[in-house]
Every structure is written in structure tokens, then in C-alpha cells.
Amino acid sequence: MSIGLSEQEILRRESLKQLRELGIEPYPAEAYEVNAYAEDINKNYERDKTAYKNISIAGRLMTRRIMGSASFAELQDSTGRVQLYLKRDDLCPDEDKTLYNTVFKKLLDLGDYIGVKGYVFTTQTGEISVHVTSFTVLAKSLKPLPVVKRDDDGNIYDGFTDPELRYRMRYVDLTVNPDYKQIFIKRSKVINTMRNYFDEQGWMEVETPILQPIHGGAAARPFATHHNTLDMPLYLRIANELYLKRLIVAGFDGVYEFGKMFRNEGMDRTHNPEFTSMEIYVAYKDYVWMMAMVEECLEKVAIATNGSAIVNVGGHDINFEGPYEKLTMYESIQKYTGIDVSAMTEEEIAQTCKDLGIEIDPSMGRGKLIDEIFGAKVEANLIQPTYITDYPIEMTPLAKKHRSSEGLVERFELFVKGKEIANAYSELNDPIDQKERFEDQLKLAARGDDEAMVMDDDFVRALEYGMPPTSGLGIGIDRLVMLMTNQSTIQEVLFFPQMRPEKKKIELTAEEAELYALVAEGEQALLTDVKAKLTDWSNKKWDTTLKALTGKGILKVAKTDDGLFLSHK
Numbered sequence: 001m002s003i004g005l006s007e008q009e010i011l012r013r014e015s016l017k018q019l020r021e022l023g024i025e026p027y028p029a030e031a032y033e034v035n036a037y038a039e040d041i042n043k044n045y046e047r048d049k050t051a052y053k054n055i056s057i058a059g060r061l062m063t064r065r066i067m068g069s070a071s072f073a074e075l076q077d078s079t080g081r082v083q084l085y086l087k088r089d090d091l092c093p094d095e096d097k098t099l100y101n102t103v104f105k106k107l108l109d110l111g112d113y114i115g116v117k118g119y120v121f122t123t124q125t126g127e128i129s130v131h132v133t134s135f136t137v138l139a140k141s142l143k144p145l146p147v148v149k150r151d152d153d154g155n156i157y158d159g160f161t162d163p164e165l166r167y168r169m170r171y172v173d174l175t176v177n178p179d180y181k182q183i184f185i186k187r188s189k190v191i192n193t194m195r196n197y198f199d200e201q202g203w204m205e206v207e208t209p210i211l212q213p214i215h216g217g218a219a220a221r222p223f224a225t226h227h228n229t230l231d232m233p234l235y236l237r238i239a240n241e242l243y244l245k246r247l248i249v250a251g252f253d254g255v256y257e258f259g260k261m262f263r264n265e266g267m268d269r270t271h272n273p274e275f276t277s278m279e280i281y282v283a284y285k286d287y288v289w290m291m292a293m294v295e296e297c298l299e300k301v302a303i304a305t306n307g308s309a310i311v312n313v314g315g316h317d318i319n320f321e322g323p324y325e326k327l328t329m330y331e332s333i334q335k336y337t338g339i340d341v342s343a344m345t346e347e348e349i350a351q352t353c354k355d356l357g358i359e360i361d362p363s364m365g366r367g368k369l370i371d372e373i374f375g376a377k378v379e380a381n382l383i384q385p386t387y388i389t390d391y392p393i394e395m396t397p398l399a400k401k402h403r404s405s406e407g408l409v410e411r412f413e414l415f416v417k418g419k420e421i422a423n424a425y426s427e428l429n430d431p432i433d434q435k436e437r438f439e440d441q442l443k444l445a446a447r448g449d450d451e452a453m454v455m456d457d458d459f460v461r462a463l464e465y466g467m468p469p470t471s472g473l474g475i476g477i478d479r480l481v482m483l484m485t486n487q488s489t490i491q492e493v494l495f496f497p498q499m500r501p502e503k504k505k506i507e508l509t510a511e512e513a514e515l516y517a518l519v520a521e522g523e524q525a526l527l528t529d530v531k532a533k534l535t536d537w538s539n540k541k542w543d544t545t546l547k548a549l550t551g552k553g554i555l556k557v558a559k560t561d562d563g564l565f566l567s568h569k
Contacts, residue, residue: 008144015107016140026140032115034058039079045120045128052120058138061112066105075116083129084116090133111141148176167497183493186305187481191258193304194278197297203254208243210236217241219451220263236262241472242459244281245427249467256280269489270419273498276477285471286426287410291387294414294422295322305484313417313486316383324385332378332388341370363448367394382415397437397453399425421480424473431463506552511545519555524567
């Protein structure tokens with residue numbers, strides 16, 4: 001429960017008012033020219049002191065030490081922090097000392113955005129600082145930032161560390177924990193390195209629909225919506241594969257897309273319902289060629305983000321330099337369970353799952369049962385980059401049949417540190433075979449598999465016009481960034497991960513707070529007992545206050561044999 005604003009919030013609003021009374025607009029409209037940054041000043045001032053005689057820098061006021069007619073402060077911009085030195089008589093050369101004595105010392109608060117002009121010098125203690133000759137209020141902060149304390153050795157105390165708050169208020173998190181910005185800087189490098197690599201090969205970046213009439217391209221549960229004008233259901237895409245392959249049919253030799261995918265499924269340390277994927281399709285190639293391409297690309301990504309092909313992830317030195325180990329799906333299961341499932345029937349595999357203690361249900365076909373064994377017994381062992389290849393045909397409706405092994409398809413998934421980060425096929429381009437595979441998926445859906453693919457007649461029609469031999473690849477960008485930044489949860493590499501709805505603070509009047517406090521002393525209270533404690537309340541005041549609290553859903557009235565009881569939710 002909350003009653004009004006906190007004391008600090010009230011004081012900051014009062015400072016806002018006083019600034020305006022002094023003729024200072026705390027949210028000015030005009031641009032503020034910036035020609036210097038904290039990181040550049042700290043790194044380069046000693047090498048070229050003449051370059052910092054007339055600088056203009058802007059950022060948040062993060063610390064302040066007032067010492068009478070002079071003060072030190074710290075300003076934090078997008079690159080880091082720099083010390084400020086403010087002297088009253090330099091800022092206020094005339095008799096009016098308001099700018100220093102009132103504005104700086106009393107009306108500015110930590111977290112306020114200010115612009116500073118001056119010159120850089122080195123203090124007697126060797127601290128590079130900006131001697132401020134003027135400053136401008138750029139934005140008043142009405143809520144106080146969390147106070148994160150650091151000792152002389154850089155150790156942090158009272159840190160803003162609660163994941164719930166950090167993810168929900170990323171704007172606060174990255175302000176008081178600026179080291180986390182490196183995760184997102186590296187994320188940008190991952191994407192740009194891949195994009196540059198693809199562009200150098202002559203492949204074209206494209207865009208495909210996010211709202212789709214058919215949720216195809218993967219086995220997943222979609223988010224559904226409705227288009228009012230067309231009066232038809234639409235789905236947020238679970239994959240962009242089928243549209244990208246239509247462009248290969250159209251005559252492009254190579255197309256790729258970085259984009260958001262949406263799957264209406266569970267959330268955990270490696271899954272978010274909205275995630276970023278890169279998919280690429282290249283004509284006249286196969287999955288063997290794609291393995292070599294992935295190794296070359298990921299080595300470049302590792303070097304660009306970490307300076308080396310070897311990246312430490314959770315205590316393991318992961319080597320992204322190829323070639324990577326290769327195991328077929330059947331070989332991997334046999335290696336880690338001692339069981340050969342390659343010739344087993346669906347019933348035998350189901351019994352094997354039960355013997356291994358793996359939970360299954362009747363809707364699962366042969367492919368899903370094999371996938372359950374793989375997920376439970378194999379994945380966690382795949383630490384170094386490993387290709388799992390040649391999947392059973394039942395697991396992959398969109399991949400081409402294996403050139404030499406009956407019942408398999410030409411597919412690989414790349415696993416690193418126990419998680420899949422890439423998936424690739426020699427793409428199925430036989431329209432008759434493709435239609436039959438879709439029909440098999442419909443049978444699984446009829447058995448209750450809500451992740452089975454649906455029939456896409458237009459995609460089959462596109463294949464009937466002819467698609468050249470093609471290899472396709474999808475890489476989960478979020479998981480790849482987790483590896484390149486040594487993070488164990490997907491939420492750490494997303495600026496704004498999905499969260500449960502925030503519990504809103506409910507403001508109470510003084511009367512409502514008093515009544516609520518009496519009920520909240522226990523799990524529930526007899527209504528007549530509570531009313532007896534409020535002898536100075538009129539019946540009208542009691543009825544109005546109780547009605548307000550029940551209307552807000554804060555108190556509940558329940559009738560029992562012993563009378564009416566009040567309980568708090």
C-alpha cells in the first residue's frame with residue numbers, strides 16, 4: 001500500500017517549482033551541444049592536454065561533495081564518469097551567487113541531467129577533472145536513484161541487484177550498473193558482425209511478414225489475434241522460414257533476416273516468448289556446406305566480441321574455431337545412453353522413455369519421443385560446439401530426405417554448452433513430398449499435438465513452380481549473445497524481457513489506511529470487532545470507507561455462521 005509520494009519525491013518536486021520561480025526551465029526545449037565524453041577525457045587528456053581547453057559535456061549528476069565555496073561532483077554520460085570541479089566565484093563572478101549557493105547546492109539532486117562547459121585539468125591528487133565555468137539544467141529527476149556504494153577498491157555495496165527490479169526498470173539498472181551496458185554493446189557487435197559477413201558474400205537482407213495467416217516454419221504454439229477489417233484470424237510468426245524460401249523460388253540466390261519471433265510457450269532461463277532469430281537461405285548449397293559457413297561466421301563473431309575464438313562461458317573455455325565435432329542423432333543417444341533407437345518402432349521408443357524415467361504423453365509421435373530422449377540424456381553433455389546431424393524424418397517436416405540413409409533427413413543442430421543455438425537443413429524442395437509431410441503433421445495435430453505444423457497450400461504451390469537446391473539456417477541470437485557475454489539467463493541479454501504484470505501501488509486515504517491496518521493485523525477480523533475500535537467514526541464514514549476498500553479489491557467481506565468477517569487480499 002502507498003499513501004502519496006515519498007519524502008524525497010515531495011522535496012524534488014519542490015525543487016522543480018523553485019527552479020521555475022528562479023526563471024530556470026528544468027526541461028529546456030533547445031538542443032545542448034556536446035563535444036566531449038567522459039571516457040575520451042579520462043583516456044586521452046594526458047596525451048594531448050591542448051585538446052580539452054573548451055569542452056561541453058552532458059550527463060547525470062551522480063555524486064557531489066560540497067566544501068563551502070568549492071565542490072566536487074561526478075558526471076556520468078553514455079561512456080563513463082568524469083569528475084567535476086565547481087568554484088563559486090568562477091560560476092558566479094558577479095555579486096549574485098544564486099547559481100552556486102542555491103541552484104547547485106540546494107536545488108540540484110543526484111540523477112539530474114546537466115550540461116557542463118569548462119576545461120580539463122589535473123587536481124593536486126592527480127585526478128583528471130573538468131573545471132566547470134557554466135552549467136545548465138537539462139532534466140530534473142523526480143525519483144531518487146538507488147544509492148550504489150563503491151569503496152576505493154571498486155567493490156560494490158548496497159547494489160541494485162534484484163533481478164525483478166533490474167529487468168522491469170532497465171533504465172535504472174543501466175544507470176546505476178553501467179557495466180551491464182557491455183552486454184548490449186556486444187550484442188550489437190554479434191549482429192553487425194554476422195550482417196557484414198553475409199553482405200560480403202553478396203546475400204541480401206530482407207523483411208518478411210510478422211502477422212501471418214498460417215503459423216508455419218516451426219513446431220510451436222503461436223500467439224493468435226484477429227484482423228477486424230478482413231475478419232480473419234492472424235498469428236504472430238513463430239518462424240520466417242516459409243516466406244524466405246518463397247524468395248529463393250523467386251530467384252534470389254541468398255536472403256537473410258534478423259527478426260523477432262513469437263512463441264506462446266513457457267518462460268525460463270533460456271526461453272522468452274519474444275526472441276530474436278536470424279534465418280538465412282542460400283541457393284545451390286547443402287547442409288554440409290552450411291556447417292563450414294557457420295564455423296567461419298561464429299569464429300568471426302567470437303573474435304569481434306571477445307578478441308579471441310575462445311570464449312569463457314560458465315567456467316568452460318569454448319572454442320569457436322572449426323571444425324566442430326559431429327554426431328548423428330542416433331549416435332549421440334547411443335553414446336550417452338548405450339541405447340540404439342534407430343531401428344525401434346514408436347511403441348518401443350515410448351517404452352524406452354518410460355524405462356529412462358522420461359515423462360511422455362499419447363500425443364507424441366516417434367520423432368517427438370526421440371527428441372525427448374535426446375533432450376533428457378544428451379543435450380547437457382554437449383559443451384564444446386557440436387553438430388548433431390541426420391535427424392529422423394518424423395522430427396523435421398521441412399528438410400530434404402537423406403541422400404544415403406533411409407528414414408533420415410539432412411539436418412543439423414549446433415549445440416554449445418548444452419543448448420541448441422543453430423538449426424539447418426538441406427531444404428526440402430520436392431512439392432509432393434512436402435505436401436505429404438504436412439499431411440503427416442495434421443495427423444499428429446489430430447492426436448493432440450498442439451505444436452504440430454499446419455498445411456500451407458500456398459507454400460506447396462510455390463514449390464511446384466520450382467525451388468533450386470537450397471540450404472537454410474536459423475540461429476537464436478539471444479542464446480548466441482548469452483554465450484558471447486558469459487550470461488546464464490536470457491533475461492540478462494534482453495533490454496526488456498517479458499515480465500509478469502507489475503503489482504500497482506494503491507494509494508489510500510488516511511481513513512482507508514486506518515481501517516486496512518486494523519484488518520491486516522491478522523488473516524481476518526470480525527466486522528463488528530473492527531467497527532467497535534473506530535468509535536469516533538460516523539456510520540456514513542464507516543460505510544464510505546468500507547465500500548471504497550472493497551471496491552478497490554483490498555478488503556473482502558465474507559458471511560459465516562459466526563457473522564460477517566473482513567479479510568485482506
